[in-house]
Amino acid sequence: MIYELDEMVLLVNGSTLVFLFLINSVQGINSTASSTGIRTTTTSLFIQFTDRRNEHYNVGGSVNMTCTNRTWSQILYTVWKLNISGIQCTIGAIGHMFENTCMDGKVLLSTSNGVSYLHIPLFKDTDEGIYKCETLSRGKSYKANINVSAIVSPQISTRLDYRDGRREAVCSAAGGRPAASVSWGDTWNSSETQTSTQNNGGSFTVESRFILPDSVSADNLTCVLTHPSWREARTATLQISYHREPTTVFSLKYIAFSVCSVILLCGFLTGCFIVRTSVRRWSNKIRRPKSHVYR
Template identity: 35%
Template sequence: HASLSLSGTTKSNVIVNTTTSPLKVYDNRKEAFNLGSDARLICSNKTLTKAVFVIWNIELKHKTCKISFNHEGQSSNSCNDGKSLQNSTDQSFLHIPNFSVNDVGVYKCESTYTGGNENYNIRVGVTAPPVVSAWLEQRGNKMVAVCRAERGIPAANISWSVTGNQSVTQQNNPDGFITVESQLEVPEDTDHANLACIVRHELWEWERTETPKFRGGQVCFDALNDNTV
């Protein structure tokens, strides 16, 4: 066996068996697609004219299904969820429309062609940007700033423009989405114009900044102890 690494956006580990004929290739890799995007998984870079058959065995959280195609034009599809084998520039690929958390799983593909056989084991995940919100709360004589990044994959990172006592909680939802919340005890001498939470996420090229404000109907007592006589 000879091993080699592939560069690119996906993590890949390829083992080529050169001790027997025909040639056999085993490829394990990871890929992730944005929530709501149209995903494309390529089983083999061999052209359709060389393919004898292509079989996708798909293992999802709630079901397993199979999609196959052979050189005689026969095909089968037990997924019934929009997934389909499509062709582009003489190449076959698995099309997954409107990618969702239900499409996360292990996609195993076997491609047999003239002269060899390729087996792909692809762990497919999803990425999703969080929804960011920020607000202020008066708790006794303390003011607390709250910043929340909801339902992101992977988890967002939250920081603050000012220093103070802060706590971070992370909620991992059963559907894979992650909500992160940071609470900051705002120092009394803070200029609110300079108070902001900074949120970073893998999908964003730039960080997002939110300025926390009191929600409607809430009153800000900037310094309750100043009212004491």
């Protein structure tokens, strides 16, 4: 197994002990003499490079992550430290000796020309986290802190809304990770507004809106969307068959329907009252007995 200390890496494989001292703080001194005195310069025995970057990968695909493009022949050791959802594990190699405490399918491999890479056979949401790698070659060391996050394709939708009696074109990209970019092919110099809302789980919903001029038809109106999960930009045509009715028109129809309903109801009740009254009168007239006159 591999134990990493501040100034050395210890590999225990059976009875074999290999010590690789990483003396990053030790410095050599070069002195040169001149007519004006002695000039002293210092140089490090190890030149260290540290890199910080963000990387995004598609959920469901395989991932190959490289710490550096140096080959195996140049590298003395490679170590990956993973912090995923608070769980830490290590994958490392010294020469032909390996150590893997992750035990979740991730392995350390190399290409045909000797470039080392971390292989994830099936990338999932749960693989998001901080990936730290370190390599040591002859005279140089390299470290990288990589923030790894998942890419999720957004759901695209378009619609035509009505606000204050005016048509408003809406293009939405919901549930994307990271947030998608949404724009319109042409807005006819109308003001365009865009909002981005973070959802539960870290996804984003992006909406782009603009007021459609009265003189412009909503037919074949398209918006343009880009996202890291797509190789090319996508377009979506405005769907006007599902648009909501203007509030003013809806209110007028509702009022007209209500008035007509009340009138019909009143007419029906009035008719029932008239019929009932007429039936009652005829019934009383038929039942009334004839009067006889006695002389």
